Amino acid sequence: MRWIRGPLPALAGMAVLAMGLLAVTPRTGRAAEVKSSAATLTVTEEEPVAAPTQGATLYLGIETRAQDSRSAQSDAQQSLERLRQGLRSAGVPAGDVKVQAYRIGALQRSQQGEGYIVVQNVVARIAKADRLGTAIDAAVASGATMVQGTADQYQAPSVSERASAVAAAVRAARSDAQAIASALQEPLGRPQVVSVHMRHLTAPGPSYAMLVQVTFAR
Numbered sequence: 001m002r003w004i005r006g007p008l009p010a011l012a013g014m015a016v017l018a019m020g021l022l023a024v025t026p027r028t029g030r031a032a033e034v035k036s037s038a039a040t041l042t043v044t045e046e047e048p049v050a051a052p053t054q055g056a057t058l059y060l061g062i063e064t065r066a067q068d069s070r071s072a073q074s075d076a077q078q079s080l081e082r083l084r085q086g087l088r089s090a091g092v093p094a095g096d097v098k099v100q101a102y103r104i105g106a107l108q109r110s111q112q113g114e115g116y117i118v119v120q121n122v123v124a125r126i127a128k129a130d131r132l133g134t135a136i137d138a139a140v141a142s143g144a145t146m147v148q149g150t151a152d153q154y155q156a157p158s159v160s161e162r163a164s165a166v167a168a169a170v171r172a173a174r175s176d177a178q179a180i181a182s183a184l185q186e187p188l189g190r191p192q193v194v195s196v197h198m199r200h201l202t203a204p205g206p207s208y209a210m211l212v213q214v215t216f217a218r
Contacts, residue, residue, distance in 0.1 A: 034180055040192065042215040043177045046199070047169040049157040049208040053129035058092075060122040060139050061146025065107070069116045072104060076118035079143050086142025087124055090135045096125040157198075157208050166196055169212035177216050189217025 033044040062079045066072035084097050101121040107114055122144075126135050132149045139147055157165070181188035193215040201207055 034176060036180070036184075036218075039218055040215050041177050041180060041188065041218050042213060043173040043180075044211065044213045045169040045173045045176070046209045046211050047165040047172070048201070049161050049165045049198075049210060054155045056126040056129045056132045057150055058124040058126055058132065058135055058139065059146075059148040059150075060124060060144045062120045062122065062143060063117065063145045065115055065117045067115045069104060069106075072116035072118045076102075076104075076120060080120060080122070083122065083139060083142045083144060086138040087135060090138035091131060092124050092126060092135055092138075096127075098123055162198065162210060165210040166212055169210055170194075170214065173212060173214040177214070181216075181218070186218055191215065192217050 035042045035044075060083065062076065062083060064072060064075040064079050066075050080099065084094050087097055088094060099120055100123045101119075103119045105117055107117055124135065124139075126132050126149075136147055136149055177188055191214050193213075195213045197211040199209045199211050201209055
């Protein structure tokens with residue numbers, strides 16, 4: 001956390017002239033900033049919102065080998081069909097399972113004998129992220145030789161989730177303001193201005209945060 005004393009900005013993005021620095025024990029997962037003037041004390045708090053995931057993507061690989069190229073391709077097609085059937089049993093429609101890349105090549109003598117190898121890269125869309133584990137189990141049981149899954153769709157936080165995050169940020173803002181005022185041995189007045197914004201995060205973890213700024217009279 002950074003606590004900066006200086007003129008109160010008209011907008012959060014305006015530059016602030018630093019006049020002092022006061023360290024406060026940070027809170028996990030929350031960003032905070034305090035700006036002070038002779039008449040006001042402004043506290044900015046950011047509270048993460050744990051937005052639930054909505055869907056996922058499953059990246060799969062199938063590898064087949066045979067003595068001749070025609071047999072290798074036929075075996076590859078059968079392997080793909082087994083994979084699709086296995087995923088279908090896990091609730092993944094056939095239309096959501098697509099071949100992203102297809103490669104065939106001749107094996108060298110040093111690569112466990114002669115013949116041909118076919119490698120297929122398959123992408124499966126999972127409608128609900130909580131079904132990802134079931135889909136992975138089905139893919140492995142159906143012959144997938146490479147499996148990697150990732151949750152990649154996030155729902156926007158609900159009204160109640162946003163309200164809870166805002167309430168937590170406001171409580172933290174008041175607590176920080178009281179701590180700052182006490183450390184400066186100055187009185188803390190009533191809130192004068194409160195602004196709330198929802199911010200989308202790109203880092204791993206919660207995909208949204210509620211940004212709350214409260215300006216107290218001094």
